[in-house]
Amino acid sequence: SQKIEQNSEALNIQEGKTATLTCNYTNYSPAYLQWYRQDPGRGPVFLLLIRENEKEKRKERLKVTFDTTLKQSLFHITASQPADSATYLCALESPGGFKTIFGAGTRLFVKA
Amino acid sequence: DADVTQTPRNRITKTGKRIMLECSQTKGHDRMYWYRQDPGLGLRLIYYSFDVKDINKGEISDGYSVSRQAQAKFSLSLESAIPNQTALYFCATSDSDRGRNQPQHFGDGTRLSIL
Numbered sequence: 627s628q629k630i631e632q633n634s635e636a637l638n639i640q641e642g643k644t645a646t647l648t649c650n651y652t653n654y655s656p657a658y659l660q661w662y663r664q665d666p667g668r669g670p671v672f673l674l675l676i677r678e679n680e681k682e683k684r685k686e687r688l689k690v691t692f693d694t695t696l697k698q699s700l701f702h703i704t705a706s707q708p709a710d711s712a713t714y715l716c717a718l719e720s721p722g723g724f725k726t727i728f729g730a731g732t733r734l735f736v737k738a
Numbered sequence: 739d740a741d742v743t744q745t746p747r748n749r750i751t752k753t754g755k756r757i758m759l760e761c762s763q764t765k766g767h768d769r770m771y772w773y774r775q776d777p778g779l780g781l782r783l784i785y786y787s788f789d790v791k792d793i794n795k796g797e798i799s800d801g802y803s804v805s806r807q808a809q810a811k812f813s814l815s816l817e818s819a820i821p822n823q824t825a826l827y828f829c830a831t832s833d834s835d836r837g838r839n840q841p842q843h844f845g846d847g848t849r850l851s852i853l
Contacts, residue, residue, distance in 0.1 A: 630780075634778065657838065660841055667846070667847070668846050668847070669742070669828050669830070669844030669845050669846050669847055670781070670828075670842075670844050671844070672841035672842065672843070675841055715780070715781070719838060719839055722838075724786075724788075724794075724838075724839065725783060725786065725796070725839070726783075726832075726839050726842060728773075728780045728781040729780055730778055730779060730780035731780060
């Protein structure tokens with residue numbers, strides 16, 4: 627079955643720096659991959675979707691890459707701010723696209 | 739108003755009790771899902787429904803049942819609660835594109851504690 631690996635250790639960075647989070651998956655390559663943000667006590671919120679034929683996707687200070695050879699996605703937040711502190715979840719579709727499989731997430735702390 | 743509303747937000751109950759968690763949505767999506775989230779394990783799918791007459795088991799459906807009362811309502815029941823069902827439960831909805839899931843919209847969860 628498909629497995630998603632995200633760094634379970636929290637990432638601590640200084641305000642203004644670029645945060646980079648990693649998502650690795652095993653087995654098949656999905657047609658697309660998603661990133662979500664989750665704040666404590668709240669449900670996940672969708673951020674970005676990248677398709678298998680897209681190498682890179684950007685939205686404001688966010689950038690996602692998708693390397694189907696390495697079976698890896700990188701999620702970057704440039705010019706990070708304390709308000710970016712949250713848990714970030716990687717998600718991808720199951721074969722056929724009927725289910726979405728979520729990683730356990732990586733906690734990001736941005737210090738002022 | 740929230741697009742996906744879950745009730746209750748918090749619930750503490752005893753082993754053996756029957757519990758129902760409710761979810762309603764105003765997004766007009768056909769697809770609805772129930773997940774549980776445990777520390778370090780991420781979101782795990784309990785049940786999902788693609789329309790009112792379609793109910794499917796997820797990876798951890800044992801001990802749970804669901805009812806899709808209408809396009810906008812999807813409830814999760816624990817028939818006889820046990821302590822290892824203590825978790826954060828999320829309802830989500832999505833649209834579909836040529837059969838494939840689109841990004842999901844989540845409620846703010848129900849924190850359930852079973853003593």
